Amino acid sequence: MVIEGGGKKNDAGYWVKGDGGQKHGFALLEELMSENVVTLPLLLDYSAGKHGDTPCMGTRQVIERQRTVEGGKKMEKLKLGDYSYISYQEVRNLVVNFAQGLHSLDIKSGDRVAMLAETRSEWFISAMGCLRQNVAVVTLYTNLPDDSIAISLQETEVKTVISSYDLLPRLMKVLPQCPDVKEVIVIEDQLEGTGSIPEDGIKLIPFKEVLSLGKSCENVAEALPKPEDLAIIMYTSGSTNQPKGVQLTHTNVMSAIKAYIIQADLTVGDRYLAYLPLAHVMELATELALIAMNVTIAYSSPMTLTSNSPKIMKGTLGDAKIAHPTCMSAVPLILERVIKGVSAAVENQGYLKAMLFTKALKYKQRHERPSFSSRVLDAIIFNKVKDELGGQLRMMVVGGAPLSPEIHNKFRAIFGCTIQVGYGATETSASITSMDSDDPRTGHCGPPNLDVLVKLRDWVEGGYLSTDTPQPRGEIIVGGPMISKGYYKLPKETDEAFVEEDGVRWFLTGDIGEFDETGVLRVIDRKKDLVKLENGEYVSLGNIESRLKTHTLIESLCVIANPGAKCVVAVMVPVAEQLKKIGVTCGFHEDTSLKELCNDEKVKTCVLEELKSHGKKQGLGRWDFPAAIHLTPEPWTPESGLVTAALKIRRKNIKDHFRDAIMSMYDKVSKSE
Structure with missing residues (x-):
């Protein structure tokens, strides 16, 4: 079965493959085609x-730069002025x-x-x-x-x-x-x-x-x-x-x-x-x-995006507050950090304010459509948070990795904007599927984009078949005019990732997906992330990570299981402020170093209990929970080789880097049995 993008809405109101229909933007495409x-x-x-x-591109004026050294690291703070635009x-x-x-x-x-x-x-x-x-x-x-x-x-x-x-x-x-x-x-x-x-x-x-x-x-x-x-x-x-x-x-x-x-x-x-x-x-x-589309672009940086960004000088507003964007793009990690930052700020305001914020957020999450009540809550509670991103945001496009339903719902409720999750790869010009702006659901990444062909190929070893019911499942294979010519000077790798079938050039994504009855795609697994445990149970390392990472305690996380292992274990970079709170409950002083907290067995046990409780709420199964955890205070950076330039974890590198700690965790688990 091949699903082709660029159709019309079905009776349920979702975009699926069809023989006609038109959507906002088709007129512009027709004009582009007519103009060749x-x-x-x-x-x-x-x-x-x-x-x-019409203003096309804007750059913010740099007024002053201050350079300092803090903790042996060079730091830079910028005093910035207004945006100036060119047509x-x-x-x-x-x-x-x-x-x-x-x-x-x-x-x-x-x-x-x-x-x-x-x-x-x-x-x-x-x-x-x-x-x-x-x-x-x-x-x-x-x-x-x-x-x-x-x-x-x-x-x-x-x-x-x-x-x-x-x-x-x-x-x-x-x-x-x-x-x-x-x-x-x-x-x-x-x-x-x-x-x-x-x-x-x-x-x-x-x-x-x-x-x-x-x-x-x-x-x-x-x-x-x-x-x-x-x-x-x-x-x-x-x-x-x-x-x-x-x-x-x-x-x-x-x-x-x-x-x-x-x-x-x-x-x-x-x-x-x-x-x-x-x-x-x-x-x-x-x-x-x-x-x-005649949209104005204002250039920014992750280091100057908000008023709390690392390079923003005290008294200077972040770029978002000056540019007042109506639309932005993001990777899930950015949204996760925003939500964790909001949660931490709310917690620091005391029990009563935190309780009111939480109840208001849950109310907005239950009521997806704008209402008088939600507008009142915005005016009283959420507009201050919205203002950090300029106060006028109405559309966020998210891609690069799976976005958890929890983060999706929270961000949409707090900032009052649509979130369109997309799915793609560099090899497909970042274009495979994308959500419709009217779709209130979460956990999927929409139907195939215009001119995109998608089919699911059986992966028998992993137990994913296109004949599965109620939804067909399998490895996601993509064809169409967006598919790359291949890898530069790497013919072997090109032949492994691209195939020609029935006159169509296909890219093998390595991701596992399923289509539902409305024609939207859910990415449910990745071939490289699926591991079979000793008891015959399969666990999806990427799925466990995406669900646990929504906890405010986690900065970075890598779940590990060697084939045939009895259980999974995890290596984690904690959020310092959150770990110190756990440290206090374990009898440590507030000024205890992060390294000392990371090495303490009692703290590790408390962290595991926190993650187990959170994982249950996220729907993780019995064999998904890490049996042991190693905490490390050092952040993972592309320079260290532990994450990619797009900040995705490099599992093999992490396993090699923390080999001794991983062996130690498995030894302790074996002795405790």
Whole structure:
């Protein structure tokens, strides 16, 4: 059975496969098709011609920077001013100038240029300038480990890297391993320009100089790409091995853009706060779709997003409070942290206020539709919380990992916005399925997107079959125009992940899914996460983690079970404030170090009891509960290799890193039996 996206609503009111029907955004798609907008540069041309002087991109002014050292770590605080915006036409002019500047630097059609920079307007302008000359863009996460950056640059043999003032010192340390790189285009800092980094044989070119070179050029022949030309080599963060370069054509990315356009109810006057990595196709396709829809983009950073963000100077408001976004994108981890932050703040206000907040939240969660009562509760309780994200948020798009129903419900109730969960992969241009904005349910990720083909393939070993009742289940296989050409210079890995069947190119996701009667997909497991215990019971490590992580005590969690083990165990990074509360109940002083608390057996027992109680409420079964836990005070970062650049856990690396602790846990469990 193959399910195809792009249909109409059924009698239950949900979007499923159909032979007709139309939704908001289809008119725009028809206009794009009639204008023959089939590549990313043509999309920008269309938008600039149609939206002209409308504000397109905004950047916040940096007024002052303070640098300090705290606990041996360098810290930076910023005093920020207002946003200043440039129009659609101005963005296009800058892109054309940058493209012509590249030509003057002898960067030609068919070349590759790497991008290692934070999400900002210059990233977008640089990338679009490259694409305008049919130069493929190699995108790198800024938090990739140095060795992964070096491998990516070596593999693609780029001679030019576009980076930023902040990342230049780090890049210069990596470049001795990359002999092909000859020049770096540096996006200047507002206060310090390009700085004074030694060149070490590498030519440093300011971003503005490239714009000036292009502006002074006349009659430069454009090498506009064709739909099938390579646009992006996007390096995935890799949860098991080294990053792989996913090759995406203009057709691939345009397919994801079209899907977003018909899912999002946005138009002129809407404002989007951009802070996720543009180095990932989810954010890149989103911003391009928004530009087609005449939405204004305000650039931000996870470090300056809210007034409590790490780089915000005291007395300075966070970006969200200044930009007042009506729409945002997020990964589940961001929503989890927001909810945990709200919960902690409420607890600190005392028992009475915490009780009132909890009861009001439960009431709003029970009553999905807006009512007079919910508006009163907003005015009295929730508007102060909403204001942290600008107070005008009405749409949140979530992707990158499963979102727990609990977090989904709480965030929607507190912030009063729709949450559209999407499912995709870099190999599918981040486009497989997405929820409809009118769907009040949780725990699923919607029907297939426009032009997407999805089928479920039997996985007999794991017990998932397309003939299962009441719902068909199996490995999720995806086909359609959004499917990547494969991995750059990795033919073996490409052949393992992509197959040709019946004239369709399919990507094997490795995820296990099921369709319900309304045509929506639920991702219920992952092949690599399913482990068979000694007693024959299967446990899903990813499912256990996603349910337990909703507890405010957990910062990071990895559940582990070797095949044939008697039970699962866990390694966890606790939230310091929450663990200290448990420590007090165990007889420790409030100023006891986090390391000492993590090593105490009584504290570990209390943590396990907390997680067991929480897990029961989350519907976990008997064999899902960790029999032992190891607490570690050190946060997991991409630099440590324990999580990916997208902050997904790297299970094998964690097992290797904590091998002794895991063996010790299993020894204690065996002795206690």
